[in-house]
Amino acid sequence: MTTVTEHGPTAAPAQLRPAGGTPMRLIKAEMLKIWTTNSWWIFGIIMLATTSLALLINILQADAELGYAEEAKLQPPPDFGKNIPPGEGGPSAEEIRAMEDQYRASIDIGRILVRSAANVYTSGQFFGLLFMVILGALIVTNEFFHQTATTTFLTTPHRTRVIVSKLAAAVMIAAAFWAVVTVIDLAVGSAYFGFSDYSVPLTDWPVLRSVLMNLLAFVIWAVLGVGLGVLIRSQLGATLTGSAFYMLSYPVAFLLFSLIRQFIIKEDWVWSYIVVIPGVASQIMISPERLQFSFNEYGPDWWAGALVLVGYGIVAGIVGTLITRKRDIS
Amino acid sequence: MEGQIVVSGLTKVFPRVRAVDDLSFTVEPGRVTGFLGPNGSGKTTTLRMMLNLVTPTKGVATISGERYANLHEPLGTVGAVLEASSAHKGRTGRNHLRIVCAAAGYPEQRADEVLDLVGLTPAAKRKFKGYSMGMRQRLGIAAAMLGNPKVLVLDEPANGLDPEGIRWMREFLRAFASQGRTVLVSSHLLSEMEQLADDVIIIAAGKMITQGPVDRIVDGMAHTGSVRVRTPHAEALTTELHKLGAVVHLNGNGALQITGVEAPAVGRAALAAQVELHELVAEKPDLEDVFLELTQGKAGIR
Numbered sequence: 001m002t003t004v005t006e007h008g009p010t011a012a013p014a015q016l017r018p019a020g021g022t023p024m025r026l027i028k029a030e031m032l033k034i035w036t037t038n039s040w041w042i043f044g045i046i047m048l049a050t051t052s053l054a055l056l057i058n059i060l061q062a063d064a065e066l067g068y069a070e071e072a073k074l075q076p077p078p079d080f081g082k083n084i085p086p087g088e089g090g091p092s093a094e095e096i097r098a099m100e101d102q103y104r105a106s107i108d109i110g111r112i113l114v115r116s117a118a119n120v121y122t123s124g125q126f127f128g129l130l131f132m133v134i135l136g137a138l139i140v141t142n143e144f145f146h147q148t149a150t151t152t153f154l155t156t157p158h159r160t161r162v163i164v165s166k167l168a169a170a171v172m173i174a175a176a177f178w179a180v181v182t183v184i185d186l187a188v189g190s191a192y193f194g195f196s197d198y199s200v201p202l203t204d205w206p207v208l209r210s211v212l213m214n215l216l217a218f219v220i221w222a223v224l225g226v227g228l229g230v231l232i233r234s235q236l237g238a239t240l241t242g243s244a245f246y247m248l249s250y251p252v253a254f255l256l257f258s259l260i261r262q263f264i265i266k267e268d269w270v271w272s273y274i275v276v277i278p279g280v281a282s283q284i285m286i287s288p289e290r291l292q293f294s295f296n297e298y299g300p301d302w303w304a305g306a307l308v309l310v311g312y313g314i315v316a317g318i319v320g321t322l323i324t325r326k327r328d329i330s
Numbered sequence: 331m332e333g334q335i336v337v338s339g340l341t342k343v344f345p346r347v348r349a350v351d352d353l354s355f356t357v358e359p360g361r362v363t364g365f366l367g368p369n370g371s372g373k374t375t376t377l378r379m380m381l382n383l384v385t386p387t388k389g390v391a392t393i394s395g396e397r398y399a400n401l402h403e404p405l406g407t408v409g410a411v412l413e414a415s416s417a418h419k420g421r422t423g424r425n426h427l428r429i430v431c432a433a434a435g436y437p438e439q440r441a442d443e444v445l446d447l448v449g450l451t452p453a454a455k456r457k458f459k460g461y462s463m464g465m466r467q468r469l470g471i472a473a474a475m476l477g478n479p480k481v482l483v484l485d486e487p488a489n490g491l492d493p494e495g496i497r498w499m500r501e502f503l504r505a506f507a508s509q510g511r512t513v514l515v516s517s518h519l520l521s522e523m524e525q526l527a528d529d530v531i532i533i534a535a536g537k538m539i540t541q542g543p544v545d546r547i548v549d550g551m552a553h554t555g556s557v558r559v560r561t562p563h564a565e566a567l568t569t570e571l572h573k574l575g576a577v578v579h580l581n582g583n584g585a586l587q588i589t590g591v592e593a594p595a596v597g598r599a600a601l602a603a604q605v606e607l608h609e610l611v612a613e614k615p616d617l618e619d620v621f622l623e624l625t626q627g628k629a630g631i632r
Contacts, residue, residue: 016406016478018435029433036425037418146418150383151473154410155433157382157399329383330374 030169051124062116069107118210118288120189129221136225137238144233163321174222206288213286220313227316249279281308333359333480333512340389349375351536362507364527365516372536373516409474410483419459444472464495481512520618534625556589560609570603
């Protein structure tokens with residue numbers, strides 16, 4: 001390398017005039033931070049793989065359910081042991097009604113089609129949301145891991161603006177990932193339904209709603225990731241916590257609420273409150289049908305999940321901003 | 331005043347340590363100011379408080395009359411080089427600068443200009459993890475120069491640099507200051523500062539020890555100077571010198587190190603004792619001696 005003192009530090013323009021409004025500048029910088037490293041396309045490739053796999057599984061499942069229903073419709077309905085009297089080990093009237101409901105649901109082609117379409121068109125969601133929470137966390141923790149936070153806050157001393165633009169970048173990236181995954185899901189899914197001679201019910205509200213709520217879920221999990229990254233600056237700590245939180249909160253909540261329902265508050269409405277757990281809220285929001293926790297016990301409506309999850313997203317954003325404003329960068 | 335740094339009463343108390351304790355000083359434009367102190371004396375914390383990265387417990391720091399957080403265009407006022415390893419390992423040097431350009435609203439070509447300025451153009455598209463220590467420092471300076479600032483603040487820029495890199499840095503900073511701009515550079519390497527700095531600020535354990543022009547500070551400590559003498563008749567000369575109240579040590583190289591008297595007195599003593607001298611040198615203290623004496627006992631682990 002040659003010495004360059006002959007240029008001296010004078011080789012600079014007379015006057016630099018910053019161009020563009022601050023918010024757009026900062027969001028552009030945050031997007032550049034993402035595009036100029038490898039992580040986004042590594043995530044992209046892994047997501048393509050998991051989405052393809054999920055798509056395959058969901059189509060096979062849809063095919064099996066639809067096939068079973070078509071077959072069963074041609075047969076006379078089963079008698080559910082109605083001719084055995086309850087006294088001799090036969091089912092009670094209530095049990096018979098439940099079995100009949102289940103049977104009707106299993107041959108209701110329209111309903112199966114809606115559920116299957118919602119499933120197929122949101123394929124890749126499970127890992128997609130996991131990647132969004134990790135990506136959101138990385139947007140923040142990268143700055144500390146690579147010590148670029150110093151440069152970032154020197155360039156923009158207004159820290160609120162920095163965090164808000166990180167949140168905006170996370171939202172945009174999440175929406176972009178959702179768009180790619182959804183285009184693939186719609187293309188492959190509608191091809192399958194078309195070949196199987198079903199009309200594709202994308203315009204049915206429950207189906208459309210699932211696809212849109214999937215977008216909301218992508219976005220909010222990315223925002224939650226950003227909040228988590230602020231709370232836990234360690235890259236490994238934040239990504240592991242985020243992943244565990246995302247994957248375990250549903251089963252843990254289910255276990256917890258089962259115990260509460262069984263031993264403490266023996267009422268069905270207990271299940272309505274399971275929506276306060278983010279992982280469950282997410283699940284409630286994206287499901288085309290109400291979640292069923294046990295016989296006769298259902299979770300709340302999809303919009304309750306959406307409201308709760310949006311609430312968590314807002315809290316994560318505000319807490320993240322407040323912490324970042326106070327924190328010493330060293 | 332444009333380009334002037336004013337620190338007044340700056341204090342930072344961490345839960346277990348008073349890292350910076352009521353520091354006040356002024357850094358003038360057109361000069362290189364060395365910010366000296368043993369490791370852990372609070373230099374980095376002070377610089378970070380000046381730049382709004384660390385919140386002071388008490389006190390204020392202004393640059394060109396404004397707090398850093400209130401500067402209209404921070405990068406156009408201050409360029410700072412704080413850590414040698416402050417870029418994403420997997421990002422190219424040029425992309426690192428493009429991001430800063432985007433956030434500050436500068437055109438992208440500015441990244442290429444500063445890369446050229448620090449001589450990094452050949453490595454512009456190489457990833458940061460492949461950069462040597464010297465290249466990392468140059469990238470840091472390139473980023474600091476993006477806004478063509480009036481003030482440069484550097485934290486231990488000589489750390490990990492080879493002699494060639496240190497010389498480059500020295501010439502760069504001297505040229506910058508010679509244009510009437512401000513340079514504040516922290517270091518624990520005294521010999522380096524003696525060659526580079528016009529003014530020094532010396533702190534230890536978070537407290538101000540002394541500040542002022544380098545020569546004045548060194549001269550002010552002239553009593554710590556000594557005289558080195560080489561003679562085949564050491565005993566005779568020592569006896570004569572003791573009569574004058576001088577303290578005489580035999581140093582490792584077979585020469586006598588004399589303190590407490592000036593060189594002419596040593597010469598007269600030799601004449602009086604009729605001993606021949608092979609060498610008589612008046613040794614002025616350098617910044618390092620001054621520094622060690624001033625910070626003695628204050629630099630311990632806190």
